[in-house]
Amino acid sequence: MTTTAPTSVTTTVGPTTPAAAPRTTAAGALRSRLRSWRWPVAGMLALLLAVLVTSVLTPERSLTRFAPDNPEPTGGQALAQVLMDQGVDVTYTRSVAEAIGAAGPGTTLLVANDYGMADDVARSLLETGATIALVAPGATLLAAATSEVAHAQQSPDATPTTAGCTDPDARAAGTLTSRGGGLEASDASDDASSSAPVLCFTSDAGASHYAVFTSQVLPADESASTGPVVRALDDAGPLTNEQITTDGAATLGLRMLGHEDELVWLIPDRPVAAAEGGGMGDLLPPWAGVLFLQLVVLGIVCALWRGRRLGPLVAEDLPVTVPSSETALGRGRLYRRARAWGHAAAALRAGAAHRMAARLGVPRSAGAPTMIDAVSRATDRPTEQVAGLLYGPPPADDADLARLAIELDQLESEVHRA
Amino acid sequence: MVITWRAAALTALGIVPVVLTASAGAVLLWSVAVLVVCVVDALLAASPRAVSLERTVARAVRLTEATTSVVVVTNGSSRALRGIARDAWPPSAGAEDNRHALSVPPGESVRLTTRLVPSRRGDRQAGSVTLRTVGPLGVAGRQLSIPLPGRLRVLPEFASRKHLPSRLARLREMDGRAAVQVRGEGTEFDSLREYVLGDDVRSIDWRASARSTDLVVRTWRPERDRRVILVLDTARTSAARVGDQPRLDASIEAALLLGALASKAGDRVELLAFDRTVRSRVVGAAGPRLLPALADATAILQPVLVETDWPGLVGAIRERVSQRSLVVLLSTLDPSAVANGLLPVVDQLASLHTVVLASVSDPEVAALRAGRGSAAEIFDAAAAERGELERLAATMVLNRHGVDVVSALPDDLAPRLADTYLALKAAGRL
Numbered sequence: 001m002t003t004t005a006p007t008s009v010t011t012t013v014g015p016t017t018p019a020a021a022p023r024t025t026a027a028g029a030l031r032s033r034l035r036s037w038r039w040p041v042a043g044m045l046a047l048l049l050a051v052l053v054t055s056v057l058t059p060e061r062s063l064t065r066f067a068p069d070n071p072e073p074t075g076g077q078a079l080a081q082v083l084m085d086q087g088v089d090v091t092y093t094r095s096v097a098e099a100i101g102a103a104g105p106g107t108t109l110l111v112a113n114d115y116g117m118a119d120d121v122a123r124s125l126l127e128t129g130a131t132i133a134l135v136a137p138g139a140t141l142l143a144a145a146t147s148e149v150a151h152a153q154q155s156p157d158a159t160p161t162t163a164g165c166t167d168p169d170a171r172a173a174g175t176l177t178s179r180g181g182g183l184e185a186s187d188a189s190d191d192a193s194s195s196a197p198v199l200c201f202t203s204d205a206g207a208s209h210y211a212v213f214t215s216q217v218l219p220a221d222e223s224a225s226t227g228p229v230v231r232a233l234d235d236a237g238p239l240t241n242e243q244i245t246t247d248g249a250a251t252l253g254l255r256m257l258g259h260e261d262e263l264v265w266l267i268p269d270r271p272v273a274a275a276e277g278g279g280m281g282d283l284l285p286p287w288a289g290v291l292f293l294q295l296v297v298l299g300i301v302c303a304l305w306r307g308r309r310l311g312p313l314v315a316e317d318l319p320v321t322v323p324s325s326e327t328a329l330g331r332g333r334l335y336r337r338a339r340a341w342g343h344a345a346a347a348l349r350a351g352a353a354h355r356m357a358a359r360l361g362v363p364r365s366a367g368a369p370t371m372i373d374a375v376s377r378a379t380d381r382p383t384e385q386v387a388g389l390l391y392g393p394p395p396a397d398d399a400d401l402a403r404l405a406i407e408l409d410q411l412e413s414e415v416h417r418a
Numbered sequence: 419m420v421i422t423w424r425a426a427a428l429t430a431l432g433i434v435p436v437v438l439t440a441s442a443g444a445v446l447l448w449s450v451a452v453l454v455v456c457v458v459d460a461l462l463a464a465s466p467r468a469v470s471l472e473r474t475v476a477r478a479v480r481l482t483e484a485t486t487s488v489v490v491v492t493n494g495s496s497r498a499l500r501g502i503a504r505d506a507w508p509p510s511a512g513a514e515d516n517r518h519a520l521s522v523p524p525g526e527s528v529r530l531t532t533r534l535v536p537s538r539r540g541d542r543q544a545g546s547v548t549l550r551t552v553g554p555l556g557v558a559g560r561q562l563s564i565p566l567p568g569r570l571r572v573l574p575e576f577a578s579r580k581h582l583p584s585r586l587a588r589l590r591e592m593d594g595r596a597a598v599q600v601r602g603e604g605t606e607f608d609s610l611r612e613y614v615l616g617d618d619v620r621s622i623d624w625r626a627s628a629r630s631t632d633l634v635v636r637t638w639r640p641e642r643d644r645r646v647i648l649v650l651d652t653a654r655t656s657a658a659r660v661g662d663q664p665r666l667d668a669s670i671e672a673a674l675l676l677g678a679l680a681s682k683a684g685d686r687v688e689l690l691a692f693d694r695t696v697r698s699r700v701v702g703a704a705g706p707r708l709l710p711a712l713a714d715a716t717a718i719l720q721p722v723l724v725e726t727d728w729p730g731l732v733g734a735i736r737e738r739v740s741q742r743s744l745v746v747l748l749s750t751l752d753p754s755a756v757a758n759g760l761l762p763v764v765d766q767l768a769s770l771h772t773v774v775l776a777s778v779s780d781p782e783v784a785a786l787r788a789g790r791g792s793a794a795e796i797f798d799a800a801a802a803e804r805g806e807l808e809r810l811a812a813t814m815v816l817n818r819h820g821v822d823v824v825s826a827l828p829d830d831l832a833p834r835l836a837d838t839y840l841a842l843k844a845a846g847r848l
Contacts, residue, residue: 287440294429294436294445301421301429301452308420310517311548311563316508319538320721324658324665325782328805332786332798344800351787351803354810398793405796 066112066135066236068092068265073242079253080265088258092265096121099266103130105219107262112236114138114268121268126227129219130264133256134232135239136180145215145230148197152182152207160247161201167212169231169255170200173248180235182207209234210252231256341401342394349390352408356415379414386411419460420550420561428452428557459553464524466549466562468495473544473568478714481539481575487513487568489530489547493522501552501559503530506545510538511570520549536572539667541718544568573713574667578675578832585679585836592844610634642684644848645743646839647735647771648673650719653693655750657721660780660828668778668828669748670716674709675832676746676839681708683843688738691719694727696734728759732766744772744848746835751777751825753808761815768820772847775816776824776835779809 062070068080068090080090093099103109109128112135122144126132134141139151158179163170184207185197197213215227233239233256238249257263335344353371357364360374368391375390376383389411395401432448472490479485487507493499499522507513512535522528536542547566552559610626613633626634650673656666677687681704689712691698698719703711726749735745745767749760760775767773786802789795813823822842826834842848
């Protein structure tokens with residue numbers, strides 16, 4: 001705001017008067033840039049620190065199915081935790097070699113979800129001499145352990161089943177609900193040399209969920225003359241955090257895995273099939289990879305080239321924008337929402353009457369009869385019709401209002417003609 | 419540091435050795451080589467820190483007219499300065515082609531001229547000047563933005579000046595006419611002259627005719643040296659958009675035309691921009707200095723979102739003038755604003771002065787009134803009609819209090835107000 005003094009006026013119009021020319025050197029520019037970068041850099045450092053601290057403080061968790069450190073519904077942390085509280089030393093591993101190293105006589109080796117395991121790997125696991133617990137065993141592992149138990153031909157329903165066998169663990173558990181594929185005695189089970197497998201939780205279809213048998217693989221160091229006891233459950237589902245409390249799952253899980261003081265919990269990594277082909281990579285020329293690398297570098301250089309702006313943007317202080325007709329529109333919406341046909345019609349009638357009165361020279365103070373009289377004379381319409389239009393009852397709906405508006409327009413145009 | 423397209427091209431050239439050797443080492447080696455070339459080139463570029471700048475910009479320019487901003491770049495370094503300079507202005511300053519190629523030998527200067535065509539009234543502050551210097555290879559360089567203050571005042575367009583000649587002609591007509599139709603107290607006796615056909619017979623001076631051989635008529639001239647106070651209301655109602663500009667801008671146009679006309683008619687013009695306090699004021703300017711002063715004072719006005727302090731405004735007017743004046747209120751005819759603001763104080767003004775209220779009406783409301791397309795449009799039309807009736811009622815109330823009301827569309831307000839002024843002058847009501 002400028003306030004011009006009462007008697008002196010110095011303003012001039014036109015682009016002729018040069019203002020005082022400011023002069024600047026770049027001396028302080030670096031300092032100001034450092035100052036302007038201070039907060040973004042501090043913010044980035046704080047963010048980095050926060051990420052580091054969080055990653056250090058957060059306990060390790062996995063999302064692997066049935067892993068003892070997985071607290072999700074599909075994990076096995078609940079079971080592992082109770083086993084540890086009961087004094088069982090749980091060692092979790094995903095490496096077969098580590099498991100073989102840790103397992104031995106006096107330990108329980110739990111192998112879960114082992115689909116795709118090679119035959120020799122399965123045999124070396126069974127040769128450790130540890131008590132074996134299989135949860136959802138793959139065909140290879142099961143076949144390596146025994147020829148007497150195989151996966152069932154027909155999957156049983158996921159209905160609760162009762163133990164119905166002599167195994168004390170199963171009897172203690174009582175009932176079990178599993179969605180597994182089921183186990184059954186295979187055709188070769190009539191071999192009399194080994195003790196017959198015990199099949200528990202047999203469904204109506206004849207498939208069992210739980211089997212206890214002796215492994216046909218002897219320990220590698222020949223410390224025992226018979227193979228270790230193998231307890232096989234057809235599915236990891238009942239032992240997961242979500243279902244461990246249903247039926248006798250907790251009892252079965254704790255007893256099945258708690259026979260020894262040490263438990264090696266193995267969930268093997270998916271084996272990489274060596275025979276798998278190179279895929280798309282084989283079809284490309286050898287320089288494709290490095291070309292891609294160079295293109296990435298080129299992309300970064302182009303981003304740096306195009307990304308640097310030639311100086312900061314200059315902000316514009318924008319004026320307030322309120323359309324002047326806003327109040328009229330708002331009032332129109334209020335009329336509509338209130339279905340105020342009467343109010344709307346009154347406004348239209350008053351407006352039309354005012355314009356016609358001005359045109360016909362009817363004074364503003366004149367009453368309705370004078371007005372009706374003047375309009376009916378000017379338009380040659382009967383007085384009743386004019387009175388109905390200008391002073392009639394309020395319309396009762398949208399259509400009535402529209403009709404009234406159009407008829408008023410017609411009446412007005414006739415007056416204008418006259 | 420900043421890199422150019424040549425750095426990207428150099429990197430792209432690296433595809434050849436990389437493909438030929440097919441080794442990742444080549445990628446690394448080439449990238450390092452490009453980096454070294456860029457760093458060396460940037461180091462060899464003239465430092466923008468050694469440059470000194472000087473800006474010259476016009477003090478003021480009328481809206482829609484072009485002006486220039488001149489920046490003198492002096493190369494204070496010992497190397498030749500090559501690169502680009504950008505003279506940054508806000509968008510509404512209309513700085514087109516504000517990027518200039520630079521090539522300045524050591525110790526020499528160059529003038530960079532940026533054309534400015536402003537698109538909005540008000541003060542425009544210049545941004546910084548950005549210098550980007552490149553090295554001898556043109557691969558990389560250095561960049562620096564240096565704040566270089568500069569202010570350009572964009573004056574109102576005064577598009578309504580096209581109406582000035584016709585109004586001045588009518589003023590001259592009034593001036594030399596034998597007799598003004600109404601011979602009130604406000605007209606002053608000027609001289610006697612011979613009767614010509616068409617003169618009002620009532621203005622024949624019989625006494626003078628008796629002394630002469632011809633019929634002699636008295637001539638009158640409109641009174642001069644009256645005071646005209648233009649009051650611009652810059653409060654919230656002036657912020658509303660009418661057409662594509664705020665109501666205030668149309669008011670300023672009307673004030674400028676009336677100011678120019680009244681000044682030519684020999685009246686003394688003052689301007690007061692007011693909402694809750696005096697925002698701008700022009701006092702004591704006359705003749706050729708008046709219009710520039712008015713333009714300068716109104717250039718920086720912006721609507722303020724507060725309610726007008728009418729009693730304060732009356733006080734400010736009373737402070738300035740004690741004799742009878744023409745007070746032109748460039749405000750709005752908004753019924754609620756009139757009822758709560760102007761009406762309680764209007765008698766204090768109208769008893770002393772001739773008061774005219776000039777208000778910009780909205781063409782969109784007129785369009786709304788004609789809407790018959792759907793039920794919603796008819797409701798809007800009814801609302802617009804009701805608004806018009808209320809404005810009419812407010813006009814009548816103001817008329818009863820002795821205030822003349824001029825309400826017109828944005829483009830018509832200035833000429834209509836000028837006509838009202840001429841009519842008042844002709845009627846001797848000033």
